Amino acid sequence: MLKNWADRLFKWYCNPDFYPDIKGDLEEIYSDHLEKSEKLAQWKYLIDVALLFRISLLRPITQYPIIKDTGMFRNYFKISVRNLARHKMFTGINVIGLAIGLAGFLLINEYIRFERSYDSFHEDVDQIYRVSYVQVINGEDGDKDAMSSYLVGSVLNEELPEIIQHTVSKKFDPMILKNGNVFFKESGIISADSNFLKLFNYQVIQGSKETFLNEPNSIVLSRSRAKAYFGDEDPMGKTLQVTTNYKATLKVTGIIEDLPDNTHYRFDMMISDKTLDGTHDYENWSYNNYYVYLKTAPGVDVSMLDDKVYAATGKFIDGEDADVNNRTRLDIHPIRDIHLKSDFYFNPQPLGSQKAITFLVIISIFIITIAWVNYINLSTARAMDRAKEVGLRKVIGAFRTQLIIQFLCEAFLINLVGAIVALAIAEISLPYFNLLVDKVIVDHVWNHQPFLVSLVVFSVGGTIASGFYPALVLSDFKPIAILKGKFHNSKKGVALRRGLVIAQFAASMVLVAATFIIYLQINFMIGKDIGLSVDKVVNVLIPEDDYEDEEGRQAFLNRFNSFKESLRSHSAIETVGGTSNVPGGDENDINSTTSAVSIVGLSDRLEGTTYVQFTDDQFFDAVDMDFYAGKNFDRSIKRDTVSVVVNKSFLERFNVADIEDLLGEKMQFGKKETNRKYTIIGIVNDINRTSLKTEVEPTIYLPWMNADNLVIELNDINYLAGIEHLENTWKDFYPDAPLDITYLDERFASLYDQDKRFGDTFLVFALLAILVAILGLFGLSSFLSIQRSKEVGVRKVLGATKTQIVAIFYKDFFVLIAVSVLIGSPIVYFLMNSWLDNYAYRIDFPWWMLVIAGALISVFALATVGYQTSKVASLDPAKTLKYE
Amino acid sequence: MKKFQLGEFEEIVLLTVGVLYDEAYGVAIKNEIENRLERKVSVGAMQSALRRMEKKGFLDSRLGEMNKKRGGKPKRYFTITAFGKQALEYSKDVRTDLWNSIPEIAFDLKLV
Numbered sequence: 001m002l003k004n005w006a007d008r009l010f011k012w013y014c015n016p017d018f019y020p021d022i023k024g025d026l027e028e029i030y031s032d033h034l035e036k037s038e039k040l041a042q043w044k045y046l047i048d049v050a051l052l053f054r055i056s057l058l059r060p061i062t063q064y065p066i067i068k069d070t071g072m073f074r075n076y077f078k079i080s081v082r083n084l085a086r087h088k089m090f091t092g093i094n095v096i097g098l099a100i101g102l103a104g105f106l107l108i109n110e111y112i113r114f115e116r117s118y119d120s121f122h123e124d125v126d127q128i129y130r131v132s133y134v135q136v137i138n139g140e141d142g143d144k145d146a147m148s149s150y151l152v153g154s155v156l157n158e159e160l161p162e163i164i165q166h167t168v169s170k171k172f173d174p175m176i177l178k179n180g181n182v183f184f185k186e187s188g189i190i191s192a193d194s195n196f197l198k199l200f201n202y203q204v205i206q207g208s209k210e211t212f213l214n215e216p217n218s219i220v221l222s223r224s225r226a227k228a229y230f231g232d233e234d235p236m237g238k239t240l241q242v243t244t245n246y247k248a249t250l251k252v253t254g255i256i257e258d259l260p261d262n263t264h265y266r267f268d269m270m271i272s273d274k275t276l277d278g279t280h281d282y283e284n285w286s287y288n289n290y291y292v293y294l295k296t297a298p299g300v301d302v303s304m305l306d307d308k309v310y311a312a313t314g315k316f317i318d319g320e321d322a323d324v325n326n327r328t329r330l331d332i333h334p335i336r337d338i339h340l341k342s343d344f345y346f347n348p349q350p351l352g353s354q355k356a357i358t359f360l361v362i363i364s365i366f367i368i369t370i371a372w373v374n375y376i377n378l379s380t381a382r383a384m385d386r387a388k389e390v391g392l393r394k395v396i397g398a399f400r401t402q403l404i405i406q407f408l409c410e411a412f413l414i415n416l417v418g419a420i421v422a423l424a425i426a427e428i429s430l431p432y433f434n435l436l437v438d439k440v441i442v443d444h445v446w447n448h449q450p451f452l453v454s455l456v457v458f459s460v461g462g463t464i465a466s467g468f469y470p471a472l473v474l475s476d477f478k479p480i481a482i483l484k485g486k487f488h489n490s491k492k493g494v495a496l497r498r499g500l501v502i503a504q505f506a507a508s509m510v511l512v513a514a515t516f517i518i519y520l521q522i523n524f525m526i527g528k529d530i531g532l533s534v535d536k537v538v539n540v541l542i543p544e545d546d547y548e549d550e551e552g553r554q555a556f557l558n559r560f561n562s563f564k565e566s567l568r569s570h571s572a573i574e575t576v577g578g579t580s581n582v583p584g585g586d587e588n589d590i591n592s593t594t595s596a597v598s599i600v601g602l603s604d605r606l607e608g609t610t611y612v613q614f615t616d617d618q619f620f621d622a623v624d625m626d627f628y629a630g631k632n633f634d635r636s637i638k639r640d641t642v643s644v645v646v647n648k649s650f651l652e653r654f655n656v657a658d659i660e661d662l663l664g665e666k667m668q669f670g671k672k673e674t675n676r677k678y679t680i681i682g683i684v685n686d687i688n689r690t691s692l693k694t695e696v697e698p699t700i701y702l703p704w705m706n707a708d709n710l711v712i713e714l715n716d717i718n719y720l721a722g723i724e725h726l727e728n729t730w731k732d733f734y735p736d737a738p739l740d741i742t743y744l745d746e747r748f749a750s751l752y753d754q755d756k757r758f759g760d761t762f763l764v765f766a767l768l769a770i771l772v773a774i775l776g777l778f779g780l781s782s783f784l785s786i787q788r789s790k791e792v793g794v795r796k797v798l799g800a801t802k803t804q805i806v807a808i809f810y811k812d813f814f815v816l817i818a819v820s821v822l823i824g825s826p827i828v829y830f831l832m833n834s835w836l837d838n839y840a841y842r843i844d845f846p847w848w849m850l851v852i853a854g855a856l857i858s859v860f861a862l863a864t865v866g867y868q869t870s871k872v873a874s875l876d877p878a879k880t881l882k883y884e
Numbered sequence: 885m886k887k888f889q890l891g892e893f894e895e896i897v898l899l900t901v902g903v904l905y906d907e908a909y910g911v912a913i914k915n916e917i918e919n920r921l922e923r924k925v926s927v928g929a930m931q932s933a934l935r936r937m938e939k940k941g942f943l944d945s946r947l948g949e950m951n952k953k954r955g956g957k958p959k960r961y962f963t964i965t966a967f968g969k970q971a972l973e974y975s976k977d978v979r980t981d982l983w984n985s986i987p988e989i990a991f992d993l994k995l996v
Binding site: 025051052054 | 957
């Protein structure tokens with residue numbers, strides 16, 4: 001035993017040139033020793049073998065492969081290549097199908113990998129959390145606001161030993177920054193304190209991360225933004241002017257590397273927290289306008305901290321005697337889960353959607369399965385062709401394993417070629433794919449390791465998934481039956497093939513119907529009457545001035561008012577209104593308060609969020625908002641602080657029979673009797689200020705006659721003249737500031753960009769899936785019709801017409817398509833109905849869509865089948881029956 | 885620079901191949917060395933020396949008969965080449981030279 005083992009070892013490493021005679025020597029010595037004791041002889045043999053392991057006796061690596069028996073493999077390979085080259089249609093359909101399937105599957109996978117990678121690059125990411133305000137109403141979580149108030153971080157850090165670090169950051173509205181005459185509108189500006197980079201380890205290029213955010217009016221730029229403003233100059237110590245929001249001059253104190261795309265809190269610039277000293281409302285625990293991040297000690301389970309957190313902060317937020325069921329809860333959310341697994345409002349940037357990811361996973365699995373099924377179907381359908389070959393091989397003495405290896409080898413070759421083509425397709429289509437999902441997932445796939453690993457795994461996996469069953473079936477034929485000519489397609493095989501075709505077309509039908517439904521919903525949202533008319537309405541933001549005293553303020557206001565008057569004087573400009581929040585923004589683009597609200601003397605305090613917008617008297621007119629009852633603000637009342645216009649949803653919460661009765665009543669926020677009372681002077685109809693994913697919000701409109709976000713309604717016909725007038729007037733009044741005109745209809749349309757992208761992605765991959773399925777059906781129908789060519793011949797001889805023959809073929813496939821539509825329909829319903837539920841305003845499930853999708857699939861399928869069958873049906877029976 | 889690369893063990897193996905003349909195959913060489921020099925020789929050390937010297941051109945080899953005792957494997961007979969003979973002679977000359985150069989006195993001292 002020992003000897004055998006030693007010998008195998010020796011044979012493995014020894015130079016084959018030397019092996020025979022040395023082995024002979026060893027044997028001779030062994031038999032000499034054998035006379036004394038077998039055990040001794042074996043051990044000596046082993047020792048000799050061990051001592052023979054010398055460089056001069058080793059097998060040269062290049063000259064002789066380690067595996068010696070390559071003969072059969074070469075044969076399998078050769079036969080496979082010949083087979084594949086001979087059946088070009090079979091090979092082509094499979095390679096193209098697999099390549100498309102793999103490329104689509106892997107690209108989607110890459111996107112999903114990217115979406116799941118959000119924030120995972122931070123050091124100690126599992127210890128970093130964001131603190132958010134969650135309204136608890138009657139014991140249940142109500143509105144969840146991603147933001148917190150300023151002191152939450154430092155109080156928790158002081159009171160809880162489990163928390164070792166905190167930082168507070170504010171995300172600014174877009175600002176225009178200027179260096180000389182270079183200016184840009186920047187939407188990625190945040191404030192940061194000196195702890196920020198201790199939690200988030202972004203790479204610092206210039207400046208010291210310990211100190212560069214310590215002084216007021218300091219700004220740290222990303223590398224590419226620094227280049228945009230300063231070119232190749234050294235930006236350190238240079239200054240940038242803020243022309244909007246905060247009038248300030250900021251000194252560049254540091255440069256950081258550009259942030260990766262996959263973080264939930266992306267920014268290009270950090271302004272030191274101390275710059276905002278004057279504007280911070282530190283003590284106000286209801287002023288939740290900051291993103292607060294915490295870092296815990298390693299191994300801390302934050303779910304155990306809830307009580308401690310409440311003990312430390314509850315007294316500040318809700319007071320000592322707060323009702324546990326109606327309070328604010330601080331939610332500590334791991335940052336890694338923010339992008340896909342959180343449902344907060346007021347996010348710094350749009351989140352990803354777990355649901356979209358799930359849908360994409362489904363598509364990707366569909367698409368690759370369809371491709372694999374093609375291989376199974378086509379290769380088992382070819383069983384008749386291969387049966388004789390198998391029979392003959394078996395007669396000559398092939399083992400079944402060898403036949404299995406032979407067929408697997410073919411499957412592997414097809415998968416390999418498919419994988420190479422898939423890599424090429426993926427690389428070429430990557431830029432378009434990045435456009436489709438509007439993110440740069442990766443720059444290239446050919447050198448992206450995870451992609452290549454998946455490619456190899458799935459092409460090998462695909463070989464086994466798709467190749468194993470056909471290999472088993474084909475190698476199982478009984479040679480006697482075959483060679484006697486008594487071979488028939490097995491019933492089981494036919495049933496399986498039918499099942500697979502049904503599955504393919506059910507999947508295709510699901511994708512088609514889903515795509516249609518997504519587009520229907522998007523069109524519904526874009527076309528729905530939202531209570532506003534924003535056609536030919538534009539928005540400009542008035543630059544803030546750097547006034548220091550009342551006089552400066554007056555001068556600013558005078559200029560502002562004469563600017564508005566000058567606009568109004570032109571015939572092409574209908575209305576000029578002002579507001580704090582322009583309609584058509586994202587769901588965060590609004591103010592809100594979570595103070596309980598009551599109608600004085602008529603109602604109890606009502607918990608929940610109230611949304612607040614500040615507007616002047618012209619705003620409602622500019623966007624065509626209708627008054628349900630009451631009247632507009634009165635411009636002649638200077639500094640009106642008591643009037644309020646509310647929307648219908650706001651009043652409907654109070655459960656009164658007729659909301660008009662509330663007109664003229666007073667409303668009040670909070671608990672204190674002394675809080676300001678507002679008189680409800682007007683009620684407007686509900687409008688949807690943002691996407692139709694959200695319900696109409698209970699909103700109040702407070703008067704602000706000098707609202708600086710202008711909403712300008714242009715004349716429908718000569719609106720271009722209006723724009724020109726706006727541009728000229730702007731130059732007269734604000735020559736230093738860049739003019740940035742936004743069209744409100746575009747603003748509303750862009751709300752659905754994400755949905756449209758989702759629809760487009762779905763469409764592309766649904767088309768690819770159908771293409772692959774049709775390819776498969778094309779191949780399958782051609783094999784089946786050729787196999788039935790004799791039957792067709794007999795039928796023709798007996799008088800069947802071509803139409804009748806095609807109809808016979810159609811009958812089979814039509815049944816399959818019908819069954820797949822039947823199976824697909826409920827799947828479509830469950831998937832898409834739950835998708836539609838994401839939207840506050842959704843279409844009813846369009847049942848007729850199932851019919852359309854089914855009809856479309858049938859047309860595609862029957863056209864494919866028809867082409868093949870009519871070809872066979874027109875063959876001359878004399879030819880097909882010649883050899884019978 | 886050395887003219888011939890010949891180690892001590894190699895020289896012994898090479899000489900033994902010469903001694904055995906026509907019968908110099910692995911086991912025979914091994915036994916011969918073990919008998920004459922009364923030292924243990926491992927197959928590995930000897931074989932690697934043989935192959936090395938064959939590569940250097942000191943030895944030539946041919947395959948011989950096979951028998952059952954050898955598990956059906958052939959013997960490989962080695963013979964010294966002319967070049968091998970030169971190497972041996974060179975080695976011997978060097979030693980003789982050295983012997984001759986030793987002053988008599990070096991040995992005499994021992995007799996005191």
